[in-house]
Structures are given as C-alpha cells and as structure tokens.
Amino acid sequence: MTEVSIERLTKTFGSARAVDGISIRIADGEFISLLGPSGCGKTTTLKMIAGFEEASEGAIRFDGKDVVNVPAEKRDIGMVFQNYALFPHMTVDQNLAFGLEMRKIAKPEILNRIAKVLDMVQLGGYSDRYPNQLSGGQQQRVALARALVIEPKILLLDEPLANLDAKLREEMRVFIRDLQRRVGITTVYVTHDQAEAMTMSDRVVVMFGGRIAQIGAPSDIYERPENLEVAQFVGQVNLVKGTVTGAAGPGKSRVASVFGEVAVDSRTDHAPGIAVTLSLRPEAIELKPAGRGRAQGKVTARYYSGSIIDYRIALDSGETLHVQTFPNTRIAEGDRVSVHAPADGFWLLGAAK
C-alpha cells in the first residue's frame, strides 16, 4: 500500500515555529502515533499530511511522490476527526456514499462497499439513521467506516477517542487497532494520551515544542526514554540521584545510589565520578517489611484503585518515592518498609542538572 516519508517538515505561524523541521519515515501498513502535550505540533503535522495546512518548508512523500502541492481532495486520504464531523443532514448510508460518489463509483458498487464496511464496524442495520440518532461510540465507528470505505492510501486519526467515556475509549482502542491490522492500512494517529499511543502503535513519535523528542517502539519509549521530559510524559517516574563508579559492559554503567551500587542501562557512556539522574518506574519497585535491604522508609500515603495500589514512601535518606504494587500487598499507611529495586528497573537518563 503506502509508505509515507516526512522530511524536515516545518510550519511557521508568523514567527512561531509550530512544527520545526521534523522527519519521520512511516513504513507501509505501520501504525504510528504522534504523542505530545497540546501545542506540541502533532495536530499541525497531521493537518499538513492531510493537506488542510500548507507546509512552510520540507516534503511529505506518499510512496516517494511529494504531495505538498497536492490539494487535500486529491491526496486520497481517509481522515477521522475528533468530533467525528459526520454530515448531520445525511443518513449513515449517505455519509458513507459521499466519498464514493466523489470518486464516480457506480451505484451498485457503492451499495456493495457500504454494506461491507458497515459489517466491518459492526453497524449493519444502522444505514438509515441520522448521526444524531447514534451514540458517541456508534458515530465514531461511522466516522471510521466513512474514512475506510474509500480505500484510501493512508488513514489519519485526530484524537478520535477524546470525546468518549473511559470504558468505551478502551474498547475502541482495541477495535481500531484490530481493524487497522486487518485492513493493513498505513495509519497516523494523533493523541495526547500516552496509554492510547502505547497500546495501539507500532511506533510512537513523542513531540515537544514542534520537535521530535524520541521515535521508537512503545516499550523503547517507556523503558529507554531519551530524556527526562519523555520519561515523565509517558508515565510516572521516580528520579534517583546517583554517581557513576565505572563501566559495566557495553551500554551499561555502574552507578551508586541510595539503593546501593547497580549496573544500569544507558544510551551513552559516562565517566566515573559524574553525578547522574536515574529513572525508576513505580511498578518496578518492591516493598518488603522493614529490616532487610539498604533503602528504608515509611509509608506516607496509600491509594487503592482496584487493579493496583499506589504508595508514597518517604525514604530515611530524604527522597520521596512513588510505588505501585499488586492489590494483595498488605502494607498500611504509617508502616515502616524496606524498598527493593532490581537493577533492570533503573534507566540512566543522563548527567544530573
């Protein structure tokens, strides 16, 4: 199908650089998420791919062909909007037929394709409904069907789940992901929700201030964040101060910290003696009754949320830790605990600032 290549793409509004020279290569059939806080340029990037926003500089290639000067209606994209943008004066059928009519496809074939796509999004029997007669989730699936029925080169989704309630949002994540796999269409998905980006994508592009902070598989982004900003954006993280004591093989440094001396994965080598910041994910930490282990502390807060328990621990050395455990942990607020962190729970973020 289609390979997308974005090269040094830039968008300026006056003197502001909304998108600042980003380059991404998207493989055929790949599901890519643009993840970042609002104002990071992810939506502007999507609009430039769609053709609704003109690129100030750079190229966007579909299968090697630059489309920067091709108007939106000739780019052959399927787009799903945050508010679905279903045509309110048309029935589901008419909404789905619109793109096919624009492509001058014969009536019988149109009906055929609509029936097939409605089946695919499990909305058979809803043909004659108007959008305002459908629930949010159903409208979402119609929007998806309308984008897919034209068999576009690329599927673009702009925060499509933002208006749904939590339970439906999780269902739709899986639904969209499975559908995308089955159709095998190259997909660009914009979101500010890191969990959404991670569960759905082959690769995640993390953006801050119009630039790409990191591109990688979800596990890469989560376990090996490029910097502090990325680490904090894609999940909760404890920052631990340490000092490099020596090398420990390729891509590993020995670091001394309140948890003792451990071999920590890192992207770059650091000279001995340098102060560094380690990240430690809350779910990598284990709590045990006080007495054993180097790091000792006290539970200052406990938040039970069903699938996990969140603890706040005040270490005797002064640091505060955020810990997540299974709900069967029998440790109460005020208890003294010893804190254990395995070596592979750490990641060396970089030199301390």
Place this chain on the structure above:
Amino acid sequence: MMPARRKGLGSMVLIAPAAVLLGVFLVLPYLNIVVMSFRMPGQGTPYGQGFTIGNYTKFFADSFYLLQVANTLWIGLLTTAICLAVGFPVAWQLARGAMRFRALAYGLVLSPLLVGIVIRSYGWTILLGNAGLINRSLTGMGLLDRPLPLMYNALGIVIALVHVFLPFMILPIMAAIQGVDPSLESAARSLGASRFTAFRRIVLPLCLPGIQAGCILVFVLSLSAYVTPSLIGGLRVKTMAVTVVDALIDTFQWPWGSALALMLSVTGALCVVIFARLTRMKWKAMEP
C-alpha cells in the same frame, strides 16, 4: 422530575406576556381592519353605515390595483434577490473570516440600522436625483448627456431598500454559517470533494434555514416599507404600502384602505408560504 402538567403550565406563564402583547396590539387591530374593510364608504366621515363587499370588487375590477400589487411584489422580490447575492459573501466572511476583519465588518453591516430610516432615504434622494451626486458626477465627467433616471422609478426604490434591509439578510445567514462546523468541510474534502462541492453538498444545505429566514425577513419588510418608497418613488411609482397610507390618511377612505392593506397582507403571506414550501423541497432534494 417535574410532572409534565406543571412544566406545561410553567412555559405558558413564560409566553403569557408576549401572547397578551400580540393579542391586544396585533390580533385585535387586525380583526378591526378586517371588519373595516367590509364597511360602506363614508360621506365626509371615515366610513359609513352598513356592510358591503364593494371594496373588494372595486379592487379586483380595476387592473390598476392588481398591477400595483404585482409591482410591489416585484420590488420585494428584486430587493430580496439582490440582498441575498450581496449579503451571502459578507455573511460568510463575518462567520469564517479573520478576526481582525470581523469586528470592522460587523460594524459596517450594522451601521445602516444606526441611522433613522427617514434620514437614510433622504440621503438616497441626494445621491440618486437628476441633480444628485451620481448624475452630476457622470454628466460632469462627460460620460452622459442626460441624467440617468435613478429616482421616481422601481430601480431607485430597490437600490435604497437593499441598503436599508441588507443587515436583515446578513445577520441570520451569518448565524447559520457559524452553526456549521468547519471540520465538516474538511471531512468532505478529505473524501475527495472540491471546495465548491463541499460548499454545495454540505455547507449550503446546512445553512439553508438561515437563508430562508433572511429572505423572508427582507421580502416582508420590503413589501411593507413605506418611507423609502414614498420618498424615492414620489408620485410616479407607488407601492401598495404608499397607496394604503394615501387612502387612509390623504383621502380618508378607511374601508377602502383596509381592503387594500388586507390584499397586500394576503398576497405577501401567500408568497412567503410558497417560498417556504419550495425551499423545504429544495432542501430535501439536495440530499442524495
């Protein structure tokens, strides 16, 4: 939950002031006009004793009055069409244009309403008259030998009415366009529709109610306009509204004036109903 009956009562109380106002100051006077139109003409009095259908037979017997109704409708139609053609692009810019432009344009659109209608109409006589600004300039530049007939005809009335009633076309259309989500156009274009097709298939049908409201407002206002047609049309071109006032005030024939007024109302209402029907059908037809 409030019981349905009490909710109904609540809304009744809310519309009561408007209902009383309309009843006392619109429905009752209208009924009075209807009764008046069947009275005998008076001798030295506004109306005489007894009832007759003579006022109506007089109206239908004389093609002069029928022609005048047709002329009035024609002026209304032309004013409405020009207001729509001129007003739609302005409404579009007001609804979708750059913010900076909007405040200025909004002020310009509303400005005709800030000046009294008599003053505005007199202003047009200064511009349109044979010795007016436009004709003086054109003849002065040697472009014309004789002044263009811009006053004392339907053309002059239409020009002035367009100026006066343009805001009533622009404002409802602007509101309707603002109600159409811009992402619908983007969606249409992503599906392969050109800008024009996206406008025709998506935006236009969705703002048709605003267009309909604007057209009906301007049409009805044009039919009932009095000051502008009487000043610009003078004695030569008279619209129905002018003739009605002549009958009621100048010649003091209340029954005859009432009959004329009712004929104007009925034909105007008929036009509005036909228009509403046609546009609703058109709306339906736009859906594939």
